[in-house]
Amino acid sequence: MSTMKPRTLSGFMELLPAPQQQMERFMSVLRETYSLYGFTPLDTPIIEDAQILLAKGGGETEKQIYRFQKGDSDLALRFDLTVPLAKYVALHYGELTFPFRRYQIGKVYRGERAQRGRFREFYQADIDIIGDGKLDIMNEAEIPSIIYKTFTRLGLRRFQIRVNNRKILNGFYAMLGLTEQSAEVMRTVDKLDKIGPEKVAALLREEVGVSPEATDEILRFIAIDGTNDQVMAALQGYVGRNELFDQGYEELGTVVRYLGAFGVPEENFRVDLTIARGLDYYTGTVYETALLDHPEIGSVCSGGRYDNLAGYYIDKPLPGVGISIGLTRLFYVLGEQGMLSEDMLTAPADALVLPMTEDMAPAITAATALREAGIRTQIYGEKKKFKAKMSYCSKLGIPFAVLMGEDEVAQNKLSVKNFATGEQVTVSVEEAVALIRAELTRRGEGTVICEK
Amino acid sequence: MSTMKPRTLSGFMELLPAPQQQMERFMSVLRETYSLYGFTPLDTPIIEDAQILLAKGGGETEKQIYRFQKGDSDLALRFDLTVPLAKYVALHYGELTFPFRRYQIGKVYRGERAQRGRFREFYQADIDIIGDGKLDIMNEAEIPSIIYKTFTRLGLRRFQIRVNNRKILNGFYAMLGLTEQSAEVMRTVDKLDKIGPEKVAALLREEVGVSPEATDEILRFIAIDGTNDQVMAALQGYVGRNELFDQGYEELGTVVRYLGAFGVPEENFRVDLTIARGLDYYTGTVYETALLDHPEIGSVCSGGRYDNLAGYYIDKPLPGVGISIGLTRLFYVLGEQGMLSEDMLTAPADALVLPMTEDMAPAITAATALREAGIRTQIYGEKKKFKAKMSYCSKLGIPFAVLMGEDEVAQNKLSVKNFATGEQVTVSVEEAVALIRAELTRRGEGTVICEK
Numbered sequence: 001m002s003t004m005k006p007r008t009l010s011g012f013m014e015l016l017p018a019p020q021q022q023m024e025r026f027m028s029v030l031r032e033t034y035s036l037y038g039f040t041p042l043d044t045p046i047i048e049d050a051q052i053l054l055a056k057g058g059g060e061t062e063k064q065i066y067r068f069q070k071g072d073s074d075l076a077l078r079f080d081l082t083v084p085l086a087k088y089v090a091l092h093y094g095e096l097t098f099p100f101r102r103y104q105i106g107k108v109y110r111g112e113r114a115q116r117g118r119f120r121e122f123y124q125a126d127i128d129i130i131g132d133g134k135l136d137i138m139n140e141a142e143i144p145s146i147i148y149k150t151f152t153r154l155g156l157r158r159f160q161i162r163v164n165n166r167k168i169l170n171g172f173y174a175m176l177g178l179t180e181q182s183a184e185v186m187r188t189v190d191k192l193d194k195i196g197p198e199k200v201a202a203l204l205r206e207e208v209g210v211s212p213e214a215t216d217e218i219l220r221f222i223a224i225d226g227t228n229d230q231v232m233a234a235l236q237g238y239v240g241r242n243e244l245f246d247q248g249y250e251e252l253g254t255v256v257r258y259l260g261a262f263g264v265p266e267e268n269f270r271v272d273l274t275i276a277r278g279l280d281y282y283t284g285t286v287y288e289t290a291l292l293d294h295p296e297i298g299s300v301c302s303g304g305r306y307d308n309l310a311g312y313y314i315d316k317p318l319p320g321v322g323i324s325i326g327l328t329r330l331f332y333v334l335g336e337q338g339m340l341s342e343d344m345l346t347a348p349a350d351a352l353v354l355p356m357t358e359d360m361a362p363a364i365t366a367a368t369a370l371r372e373a374g375i376r377t378q379i380y381g382e383k384k385k386f387k388a389k390m391s392y393c394s395k396l397g398i399p400f401a402v403l404m405g406e407d408e409v410a411q412n413k414l415s416v417k418n419f420a421t422g423e424q425v426t427v428s429v430e431e432a433v434a435l436i437r438a439e440l441t442r443r444g445e446g447t448v449i450c451e452k
Numbered sequence: 453m454s455t456m457k458p459r460t461l462s463g464f465m466e467l468l469p470a471p472q473q474q475m476e477r478f479m480s481v482l483r484e485t486y487s488l489y490g491f492t493p494l495d496t497p498i499i500e501d502a503q504i505l506l507a508k509g510g511g512e513t514e515k516q517i518y519r520f521q522k523g524d525s526d527l528a529l530r531f532d533l534t535v536p537l538a539k540y541v542a543l544h545y546g547e548l549t550f551p552f553r554r555y556q557i558g559k560v561y562r563g564e565r566a567q568r569g570r571f572r573e574f575y576q577a578d579i580d581i582i583g584d585g586k587l588d589i590m591n592e593a594e595i596p597s598i599i600y601k602t603f604t605r606l607g608l609r610r611f612q613i614r615v616n617n618r619k620i621l622n623g624f625y626a627m628l629g630l631t632e633q634s635a636e637v638m639r640t641v642d643k644l645d646k647i648g649p650e651k652v653a654a655l656l657r658e659e660v661g662v663s664p665e666a667t668d669e670i671l672r673f674i675a676i677d678g679t680n681d682q683v684m685a686a687l688q689g690y691v692g693r694n695e696l697f698d699q700g701y702e703e704l705g706t707v708v709r710y711l712g713a714f715g716v717p718e719e720n721f722r723v724d725l726t727i728a729r730g731l732d733y734y735t736g737t738v739y740e741t742a743l744l745d746h747p748e749i750g751s752v753c754s755g756g757r758y759d760n761l762a763g764y765y766i767d768k769p770l771p772g773v774g775i776s777i778g779l780t781r782l783f784y785v786l787g788e789q790g791m792l793s794e795d796m797l798t799a800p801a802d803a804l805v806l807p808m809t810e811d812m813a814p815a816i817t818a819a820t821a822l823r824e825a826g827i828r829t830q831i832y833g834e835k836k837k838f839k840a841k842m843s844y845c846s847k848l849g850i851p852f853a854v855l856m857g858e859d860e861v862a863q864n865k866l867s868v869k870n871f872a873t874g875e876q877v878t879v880s881v882e883e884a885v886a887l888i889r890a891e892l893t894r895r896g897e898g899t900v901i902c903e904k
Contacts, residue, residue, distance in 0.1 A: 004507045006543040006765040009525070012497040014540065016547055017554070024493050036823050038801035038830030041476050045464040045573050046498065046559060047518075055456045066499075066527075068520030070563050073461070075518075088466065091458040095468055097847045099834065101800060102469070107498060111522050121497050131834070138812050138833035149823075261816035313458040348553060349490035360590050364713035371488050371601075378490030381590035382551065382583070395549045 011112070011120035013328050018346035018397070023331055025344065025448045026154065027105055030125050030325070033150045034103035037142070039127050042104045044084040050076035053083055055312040064110040077109035081126045081324070082309075089130055090313030098132035099139070105327065117336070119328050128322030130309055135319045140285040140305050141255040143323050144269060145262030147289060147301050150325075155341065155447025158292040159300075161264075162272035165252045165285050166304070169276055171245025172221060172238065176214045184208050186276040189222055193274070193295075197223070222274050228256050231271040248284070255285055283307045287323055293451075297333050301325045334449055341450035345443045347397040349378040351416075351436055354389050356405035363404040366414055366429065370402070373433040375440075377402075394419055399443065400436050463564070463572035465780050470798035470849070475783055477796065477900050478606065479557055482577050482777070485602045486555035489594070491579050494554045496536040498561075502528035505535055507764040516562040529561035533578045533776070534761075541582055542765035550584035551591070557779065569788070571780050580774030582761055587771045592737040592757055593707040595775050596721060597714030599741060599753055602777075607793065607899025610744040611752075613716075614724035617704045617737050618756070621728055623697025624673060624690065628666045636660050638728040641674055645726070645747075649675070674726050680708050683723040700736070707737055735759045739775055745903075749785050753777045786901055793902035797895045799849040801830040803868075803888055806841050808857035815856040818866055818881065822854070825885040827892075829854075846871060851895065852888050 008014045015023060031041070050067050053076045066077040078084050081104045089100065105125040112118055127146060129139045144161045151159050173182040188203045197219055204210040204218060224234045235249055252271065259269055277286045284305030291297055303323030310318050334340050351370055355363030363379055370377045378398070380389050393401045403415040407426075414432045417424040418439065427435065460466045467475060483493070502519050505528045518529040530536050533556045541552065557577040564570055579598060581591045596613045603611050625634040640655045647655075649671055656662040656670060676686045684705060691698055704723065711721055729738045736757030743749055755775030762770050786792050803822055807815030815831055822829040830850070832841050845853045855867040859878075866884045869876040870891065879887065 002542075002763060002765050002767045004504060004764055006504060006539045006762075007501065008497060008539070008543065009499060009501060009527070012499065014496055016544060017492040017494070020493055020495060023495070035828050036826070038804075038828055040469040040800035041472055042469070043472060043475070044466055045460060047461060047464065047561070047573060049459065049461055052456060052458060066520070066522055068518070070518055075461070087458045087460070090454075091460065092468060097844060099832075101830065109499070121499060134834065136833035136835065138807075138816070138831065141816075142831065142833075145820075258813065258816055261813040261820065263820045310458075311454060312456055313454050315454045348492035352490075355590075361710065361713040364590070364593075364710055368597075368713065368715045374488070376487050376490055378553065379590065379594065380551075381588035381594075382586065383588065392549060 009120070011114040011118065013119055013121070013332070017348065019335065019340070021346040022340050022344060022448055026327070026331060029153050029448065030105060030150060033146065033153055034127055036149070037146045039101045039103040042085070042088065042102045043106065044088055044104070046077055046107065047075050048078055048084065048087070050074040052087060053078060056083070061110070064112055066109045066111055079110050080108050081106060081124050082322070085126070085128060086310035087313055089318060090310040093314060093316065098130065099135060100130045101128070103127045117329065117332055122326065122328035125325040125327045126322060128320050130318050130320040133317055135321065137251050137254050138258060139321050140251065141258035141262060143303065143321055144287055145259060145264050147287070147323060148264045148268050153447070155449035156291070156451065158451055159268060160290050160292055161269045162275050162288045162290060163252070163255060163269065163285060164271065164273055164275040165248040166276070166282050167244050167248025167284060168235065168252060168273070171242040171248055174244060175238070175242050176217055178210065178214060181208055181210065183280060185210065185218065189218065189274060190276055192222060224273055228266065228269070228271045231273070232256060251284060277302060277304055281306050285321065294333070294337060300330050339449050339451065341446050341448060343443070343446045343450070344448060345397070345399070345440070347399065349398050350376045350440055351400040351402050352393045352398045353377060353379045353402045353404060355379065355381065356403055357409060362409045366402060366404050369429045370433065375433060375436050399439055402432065461572070463566040463570065465571055465573070465784070469800065471787065471792070473798040474792050474796060474900055478783060479779070481605050481900065482557060482602060485598065485605055486579055488601070489598045491553045491555040494537070494540065494556045495558065496540055496556070498529055498559065499527050500530055500536065500539070502526040504539060505530060508535070513562070516564055518561045518563055531562050532560055533558060533576050534774070537578070537580060538762035539765055541770060542762040545766060545768065550582065551587060552582045555579045569781065569784055574778065574780035577777040577779045578774060580772050582770050582772040585769055587773065589703050589706050590710060591773050592703065593710035593714060595755065595773055596739055597711060597716050599739070599775060600716045600720050603741070605899070607901035608743070608903065610903055611720060612742050612744055613721050614727050614740045614742060615704070615707060615721065615737060616723065616725055616727040617700040618728070618734050619696050619700025619736060620687065620704060620725070623694040623700055626696060627690070627694050628669055630662065630666060633660055633662065635732060637662065637670065641670065641726060642728055644674065676725055680718065680721070680723045683725070684708060703736060729754060729756055733758050737773065746785070746789060752782050791901050791903065793898050793900060795895070795898045795902070796900060797849070797851070797892070799851065800828070801850050802828045802892055803852040803854050804845045804850045805829060805831045805854045805856060807831065807833065808855055809861060814861045818854060818856050821881045822885065827885060827888050851891055854884065
C-alpha cells in the first residue's frame with residue numbers, strides 16, 4: 001500500500017528520459033568545447049561554510065540563499081560558481097599555475113519565488129581565466145570566441161555577442177563630471193531597451209540629477225551604432241580627453257581585432273556601448289549574448305573582466321575574465337521556443353536485441369558483439385508477445401530491432417529491422433554493425449538546437 | 453585586504469586540477485559503459501521534500517541526513533540515488549516505458565562523523581533496471597556483466613564480482629526452521645571474514661539461539677567453496693527440500709550460465725554463499741565486488757534484486773535489479789593505494805601556443821587551426837620571459853609547445869616542441885596536427901587505474 005503521493009519540489013527541473021538525453025548532449029558540447037580551449041574541469045562542493053560563501057555580503061542573494069545548521073556548523077548551498085572559484089584559487093594558490101583556466105558546470109541554488117521558467121536549483125556553466133597579478137588583454141578576446149564556438153556547435157546561428165568596456169563608460173562619465181553618479185547612470189542607461197531613450201533621459205535628469213547638457217551627451221553616446229569599425233571610429237572622436245577612456249578604447253580595439261583572428265564572424269559579434277552589466281565587479285571588457293530572434297529572453301551568456309577575484313580570502317591581486325551560461329534556464333527557454341532538435345536520437349539504445357528462443361544465450365552473445373563494436377544495445381528479456389516487444393522498441397525510438405530466433409542461431413546471423421524504413425535483413429554481426437553505424441552517423445549529424 | 457581565511461568543509465572532496473582530470477575520465481568511462489548497455493541518464497534534484505525522502509523511515513540514515521527549513525518547506529538533501537529513483541518512477545510511471553533502465557551519477561549527502569576516507573558529500577554511480585510487475589532473471593546476469601566491463605575499461609583486472617541469491621539463503625534457513633531468525637543469522641554470518649568461523653558459530657549459538665546441529669549445518673553450508681560449477685554441484689545436494697531454495701538455485705544457475713554468454717571470465721566472477729547484503733530490501737540475486745589485492749577496502753560495488761522499488765509512493769509492484777558504486781570513496785582509496793595511473797595525460801591542454809611577436813594575431817590563427825583539428829590548445833598571452841613560458845608549459849604537463857615568432861610567421865609554419873623528447877621541428881599546420889595527434893594517441897592508450 002502506497003502511503004505518500006510522490007512529488008518533485010517546484011522550481012526544480014526533473015526531466016523525462018528523452019529531454020534528459022538532449023540536456024546531456026548540451027552539456028557534453030560545453031565540456032568538449034571548453035576543453036578544446038584548454039580549460040580544466042573543476043568540481044567544488046555544493047555545501048560551503050556560510051561565513052565563507054557570504055564573505056562579500058550579498059543583498060538580494062543573501063535572502064535567497066539556502067542556509068542551515070548541521071551540528072554546530074553554519075552551512076549554505078552555493079548560489080553561483082564564482083564565489084567557490086574565488087575560495088578555491090585563494091585556498092590552493094600555491095598549488096596552481098597561472099594563468100589558471102578552469103571550467104565548471106554545476107548546480108547552484110537560489111530560493112527565488114517560484115515562477116514559470118525560474119529555477120531554484122539550476123546549472124551554471126562557467127569559464128574563467130585567472131591571472132596572478134596581471135592578465136593580458138588577449139584573454140578578453142578569447143572568451144567571446146569560445147562562446148561563439150560553443151553556440152555554433154550547439155546549432156545556433158542567429159546569436160550576437162555584444163561587447164563593451166567599462167573603462168570606456170567610466171572614462172566617458174568622468175569627462176562629464178559624473179564619476180560619482182556613474183553606477184546610477186549606468187543602471188538607468190541599462191533600461192534603454194525596455195523603456196526607450198526619452199524615458200531614460202527623463203530618469204537621468206529627474207532621478208539621478210544629471211544636467212540636461214550631460215543627458216544629451218549621454219544619449220548621443222549610447223546611440224552610437226553601426227558596424228564594429230563604425231563604432232570604433234565614432235569612439236575615436238572622444239580620445240585624448242580622459243586617460244581611462246583612452247585605455248578602454250585601446251583595449252576594445254584590440255579585442256575587436258583579435259576576434260577576427262579567432263575566427264568569429266562580424267555578424268556574431270558587435271560592439272555595443274549600452275552594455276554595462278549591473279555588477280560593480282567588472283572593470284574592463286563586458287559581454288552579453290542575445291538570441292536575435294528571441295530578444296525577450298535577454299542575455300543568455302554574460303560576463304566580463306574583473307580586477308580582483310578573491311580579495312576577501314587572499315592578499316594577492318588576482319585579475320580574471322569569465323563568462324557564465326545559465327544552462328537550466330537556457331535549456332528551458334529553448335524547449336519552450338521549440339528550438340530543441342527533434343531529429344536528435346534520444347533513445348536509450350541504438351539497437352534492441354529480441355531473444356526469440358527459450359535459451360537467451362545466443363541473443364546475449366549477439367548483444368555482446370554489438371556492444372564490443374560500440375553499438376549501444378539493450379536486450380529485451382521479458383516474456384511478452386512479439387507485438388509488445390516491437391512496441392517497446394518504437395515507443396523508446398530505438399532505431400533498430402535485432403531478432404534472434406532459431407533460424408538466426410542456426411545460420412549464425414542476426415535479423416536486423418530498421419524502424420525508420422521498415423526494412424529487415426538477415427546478416428552477419430559485421431554487416432549488422434556496419435548497417436547500424438551508417439544509420440547512426442546519419443542521425444548523429446544533427447545538433448542539439450535547431451533554428452527554424 | 454583579505455578578511456577571511458578560505459577553507460573547504462571537512463568531509464568534502466575538492467580536487468586539484470590534475471586529479472580532477474583523472475576523476476573526470478573515471479566518470480566518463482562510467483557514462484560511456486552504462487550507455488553502451490542501453491541505460492539512459494537521469495538527473496534528479498539534490499533537494500527533495502523531506503517527508504518524501506524519509507517515507508521509508510531511516511534509522512541510522514535519518515540521523516545523518518541534511519534536513520532544513522526554507523520558508524515553510526521541510527527540505528532534505530538526498531542521501532542516496534535509490535529513493536529519488538523510486539520517487540521518479542512512481543511520479544512519472546505513466547510516461548515511462550518498462551523495463552526502465554537508467555543510470556545516474558550524482559552527489560549524495562550524509563552527515564557522518566568526519567574521518568579519513570569518509571565523505572559527507574560523495575558521488576554514487578547507480579544503474580537500475582525496473583520492471584512493471586515482472587522482470588526477467590536475465591537482467592540479474594546482465595548487471596554483473598556491466599560491472600565487469602566498467603572495471604575492465606577503467607583498467608582493473610584483479611577484481612572479483614561475488615554473487616549469491618537471497619532465496620537460496622532464505623530457503624536454506626527455512627529448511628533449518630530458522631526463518632524468523634534468518635535476518636539475524638545472516639547479519640552474524642556476514643562477520644565471517646572479520647571474526648572467523650569459530651566466533652561466528654559461538655555468536656550463532658549464544659546470541660541468536662541457533663541449536664548446535666543447525667549451527668554446524670550453517671557453517672558447513674557457508675564453507676562451500678570452489679569453482680562456480682563446484683559450488684553449484686554442492687548446492688544441488690540441497691534441492692528438493694524447500695521451494696524457495698529450489699527457485700534460488702534455478703536462478704543462480706541461470707545467472708552463472710548467462711554470464712558466460714555476456715563474456716565475463718570465470719576469474720572475475722564467483723558464486724559466494726557468504727554474501728547476503730545487510731539490507732532486507734534485496735529478494736533475489738545479490739552482488740558484491742572485491743579488489744583481490746585490497747580486501748581491506750571491502751566491496752567497491754554492491755547491489756541486488758528487489759521486489760518492490762516504490763511501494764511507499766505507488767500501488768504497483770515494481771521489481772528491479774541494480775548496483776551502486778561509491779565513486780568518491782573508490783577514487784580516494786585507489787589514490788591512496790597508488791593505483792591511479794600517472795601516465796595518463798592530466799594537462800588542461802595538448803598544446804600551448806607561445807606568441808613571440810608583438811601582434812598575437814598569427815599565434816591566435818595557429819591556435820584556431822589546431823583547435824579546428826580537435827587539439828586542445830591554450831595560448832599563452834602573458835608578457836613573460838621565454839623561460840617562464842616554458843616553465844608554465846612543463847609545470848602543467850602540456851605535451852607540446854608551439855612557438856610562433858617572426859620566422860614562423862614569414863614561412864607560414866609552426867615550431868613544435870615535444871616536451872617528452874625535447875625535439876623541436878618547424879612544420880606546416882597539417883604536419884603539426886599529425887605530430888601532436890600521434891603522441892596523444894600513444895599517451896591516450898592508458899587507463900585511469902593502473903595495477904602494479
